[in-house]
Amino acid sequence: MSMSEEFACCTPLAREPLSADQAARVAPMLKALADPVRLRLMSMVMSREGAEACACELLPAFELSQPTISHHLKVLHESGLVERDKRGVWVYYRARPEAIAALGSLFDSALAPA
Incomplete structure (x- = not known):
């Protein structure tokens, strides 16, 4: 399935x-x-320059273990919201703009006040 089909x-x-x-x-x-930790992780990734962050930059913001943060990042990756790229010992996560745009388009409304 192509990107355009995936988010169509x-x-x-x-x-x-x-x-x-x-x-x-x-x-x-x-x-x-829908999980508060994953929502925060997504926000942290998206707010970084280039909408990309190293897992090493994300860990200190939480009082959770590295395996727990890795699990949450894996869920974001498997859902299609982020891509990941291993560089040396660290994994970098990057928001998928097409996924974010597709989700945003769900809530575009013809019912907006005039």
């Missing part, structure tokens, strides 16, 4: 109901962000 699922909710297949593709991303 995200028609604004106010425009038309999602199909079962579309909902199944979107739900893992929303579920990944």
Whole structure:
């Protein structure tokens, strides 16, 4: 599945109901962000220059073990929200702009106040 096909699922909710297949593709991303630690991790990655951060930069912000943070980053990766790149002993995480844009488009609304 190409990137455009992968995120073509995200028609604004106010425009038309999602199909079962579309909902199944979107739900893992929303579920990944529904955890406070993962939401903070995503925010930390996205707010860095280039929307990229080394795991080593993320660990100190939490009172959690390295394996726990790694698990949360793995969930974000498996959901399609971040890409990862191993450089030496560290892993760098980068937000996937197309995934973020697709999620944002879900909530575009024709119902916005005039």
